[in-house]
Amino acid sequence: MSRSGLVTQAVARRSASKLLKNPGPGLPPLLIPLFMFAAVAGAMSSIDIGYYNYTAFTFVFVVYMGAMFVGVFTGIEIAGDFGTGIGARLMLAAPRRLAIIGGYLVTSFVRGLIAVVVIGGIAVATGMPIRGGVLDILGLVALALLLNVATTLYGAGVALRVQSAGGGVLIFIPVFMFMLLTPAFVPRNLLSGWLNTAADINPLTPAMEAGRNFMANTSANLGLAFGATAGLVVVFLLWAITGMHKAERGPSEPRRRRRRPGPQTS
Numbered sequence: 342m343s344r345s346g347l348v349t350q351a352v353a354r355r356s357a358s359k360l361l362k363n364p365g366p367g368l369p370p371l372l373i374p375l376f377m378f379a380a381v382a383g384a385m386s387s388i389d390i391g392y393y394n395y396t397a398f399t400f401v402f403v404v405y406m407g408a409m410f411v412g413v414f415t416g417i418e419i420a421g422d423f424g425t426g427i428g429a430r431l432m433l434a435a436p437r438r439l440a441i442i443g444g445y446l447v448t449s450f451v452r453g454l455i456a457v458v459v460i461g462g463i464a465v466a467t468g469m470p471i472r473g474g475v476l477d478i479l480g481l482v483a484l485a486l487l488l489n490v491a492t493t494l495y496g497a498g499v500a501l502r503v504q505s506a507g508g509g510v511l512i513f514i515p516v517f518m519f520m521l522l523t524p525a526f527v528p529r530n531l532l533s534g535w536l537n538t539a540a541d542i543n544p545l546t547p548a549m550e551a552g553r554n555f556m557a558n559t560s561a562n563l564g565l566a567f568g569a570t571a572g573l574v575v576v577f578l579l580w581a582i583t584g585m586h587k588a589e590r591g592p593s594e595p596r597r598r599r600r601r602p603g604p605q606t607s
């Protein structure tokens with residue numbers, strides 16, 4: 342195995358080991374979506390929005406949220422590591438610094454897959470009906486994992502620029518806002534005003550609607566859904582790469598103000 346591969350493996354193993362020793366940080370990406378699922382789907386399951394089942398409608402939003410929140414908290418972990426100096430030591434050991442991002446990405450991907458499986462298992466166990474077949478479910482999972490990768494890369498780009506645990510807010514809030522500005526709880530045709538406009542231009546909307554088509558076993562615009570999601574991955578990959586270049590230069594030092602000489606006294 343190349344040295345970069347060893348670095349990726351080491352970073353992934355370290356991140357997984359931290360999670361096993363202290364599983365607390367791994368719970369929010371699961372608990373927040375499950376709470377949302379129980380609160381919204383449970384209280385509004387009888388609402389007729391023209392979809393075959395409202396619980397299944399909400400499930401797509403929730404399973405995407407779980408996969409993306411794993412990426413968010415991975416970005417927060419990166420920010421913490423670079424804020425405490427661990428990231429600098431990792432860069433000393435890596436001839437190709439992108440191998441470090443690869444290690445975090447591997448861990449996030451596996452955790453995202455686990456989150457999707459757990460949320461899906463709980464939803465099915467509580468009686469959520471699924472009309473789609475195996476290929477439809479695989480398509481839904483593929484979109485969720487692509488969103489996990491895109492979110493992880495976005496979080497990495499922010500973390501490498503900020504290099505402080507305080508940067509978690511800059512990772513969490515934009516992701517959460519973009520999720521809510523999709524047809525999260527009702528179809529797009531029921532949205533009005535600026536919410537409808539925001540949903541129309543939101544790159545997450547095609548994936549959200551395709552996922553619901555997968556669940557209902559109806560035709561979906563797969564090219565648009567996977568194209569938009571893959572586009573997010575490419576954009577945020579470039580964002581993470583430039584963030585690593587900035588991290589290599591180290592934190593910028595504040596400019597010192599030149600002290601002006603005061604009036605001379607005799």
